[in-house]
Every structure is written in structure tokens, then in C-alpha cells.
Amino acid sequence: MPAAIADVLKRMIDGGGRVCVLTGAGMSAESGIPTFRGTHDSLWSRFDPMRLATAEAWREDPALVWGWYRWRMQLVRDAQPNAGHKALAELARRVPLSLVTQNVDDLHERAGSTVDAHVHGSLFALRCFACGQAHDGPLDDYVEGQQKVAPMRCTACGDAIRPGVVWFGEALPDDAWSAAVDAAERCMLVLVVGTSGLVYPAAGLPALARRHGATVVEINPEPTALSADADHVWRSTAAQALPQLLAI
Ligand code: NAD
Ligand code: ZN
Secondary structure (H helix, E strand, O other), rough: OOHHHHHHHHHHHHHOEEEEEOOOOHHHHHHHHOOOOOOHHHOOOOHHHHOOHHHHHHHHHHHHHHHHHHHHHHHHHOOOEEEEEEEHHHHHHHHOEEEEEEEOHHHHOOOOOOEEOOOEEEEEEEEEOOOOOEEOOOOOOOOOOOOOOOOOOOOOOEEEEEEEEOOOOOOOOOOHHHHHHHHHHOOOOOEOOOOOOOOHHHHHHHHHHHHOOOOOEEEEEOOOHHHOOOEEEEOOOOOHHHHHOOOO
């Protein structure tokens, strides 16, 4: 761990300050969940995720979009939290910590964390596209290699069941966003883990925290749009870096 980051952490822990952790797709990369801008399974390699994650795409071809999400849900179901997820759950037992994620998977929860805000929703929080009613029934069966899958139907109105994620062009859930802003404004230290910092408004949270006096540390193997505004950068992966925080 860079010495400057160890110093910041020590000071923060001694002073009883709150940590805010903002995670992105890179957090789950070492669990085998592909990032948006990384490589993709060959089944989906000719599709642009940005073109599948919109309401327009859904209206045009719901079976194509549901097939893609159904595949992603299966990846998440088959994946396990990595050492980074587990380290964050442990860190939250030692210091006051708010966890804000852009991830739609449930790997933080399965590692034992309480997530304060899923700012981009959750894959498994299924609801009706038309009337919004939550779908509480079981998931449909997953057929390996099947690209188009007809969505399940709403028991209230018969429309199609969509994933509980925030698509491009959609507003963030109010409660999640206000919890995220609150976490950013109240913390002394922000750990920005595995996000490219390109998707707003989530990417604005570190700058917001900094304006409120927090120190920003980026953990990412690659430079990102947020690197220049971070106080410290740690070029490492989530599963390698985060467990080291527990040694402080
Ligand atoms: P992104 O794909 O734009 O960026 C991923 C970032 O992770 C990159 O900066 C990359 O350098 C970094 N990275 C790669 N491997 C890493 C590792 N092992 N440890 C740490 N960092 C690593 O993802 P984003 O910034 O989260 O934004 C895109 C949107 O994609 C998000 O809103 C999210 O909802 C969605 N998404 C979520 C998941 C998921 O839930 N697991 C997966 C793909 C995309
Ligand atoms: Zn409905």
C-alpha cells in the first residue's frame, strides 16, 4: 500500500471519521463478472451493452434485452464475492462506513455488507415495465446459449417484467441517490473502487465529498476520468488492495 494512503487511513481511523466507499463494475471483475467496458463473453460480443441498457432497446426487442439480463443474472448467481467484497464487509465492522455501489449485482450483500445505496438499481429487483408492480415470483429457467428469451408477464396487468436496473436515460431512484449524497457529504475519506467515472451523476460523488472536506483515494489498476481529481491513487485491483486496509 502506498505510504501516503496508509497515513490517511490511520489518521481517519484514529479520528473516528466516516469512510464512504463508491464501487463500480471493477469491484466484481475478480468474481468473474465482466465490466461494461471490458471484454465480453463471445455470445454477446457483437452487442454494445450501451444499446441494450435502454428503454428504447426494451421496446424494440424485449426478448433480446431480457435474454441479455437473464445471462447477466446467471453470471451473478454463479459468481462468489471476492476478497475485496469480504474485506469491505469486515472494514464496516471496524469503522463507520457507508457503501454506495453502481453495481447491480448482489455480491456486496452476499459478502456480508449492508449497501446504503444501489444508485443504479439491482438486477434481481424485478418489476413490471408498464405498471411497476414488483415481481415476487421465481425467476424463469435459464437456458444456456439462448440469446432471446421472452420476458415473464406481470400478474396485475400482463405487461412484461423488466430488470430492476437504471437504464441509460432513466432517473436514479430518489432514495438511493439521497443516501449516496448524504454518504458523500458526511465522510472524511472516499475510496473509489473499480469505476471508470464516466457515468453521471454517480461519477460526481467523489468531487462532492471533496468539496465537503473529504480525502479521495482511487483504487483501480488503470487511470480513469476521476484520477486527476483524486488525492491519492493506488494502482491495484479490488481483491488485492482492499484486504490490505484491514492490516492498518
Ligand atoms: P466500467 O466498466 O465503466 O469501468 C470499470 C472500471 O473498473 C475500469 O476503470 C477498470 O479499470 C476497473 N477495473 C477493472 N478490473 C478491476 C479490478 N479487478 N479491480 C478494480 N478495478 C478494476 O464500470 P462502471 O464505472 O461501474 O460504470 C458502468 C456501469 O456499468 C455501472 O453503472 C454499473 O451499473 C454497470 N455494470 C455493473 C456491473 C455489476 O453489477 N457487476 C457489471 C457491468 C456493468
Ligand atoms: Zn404490470
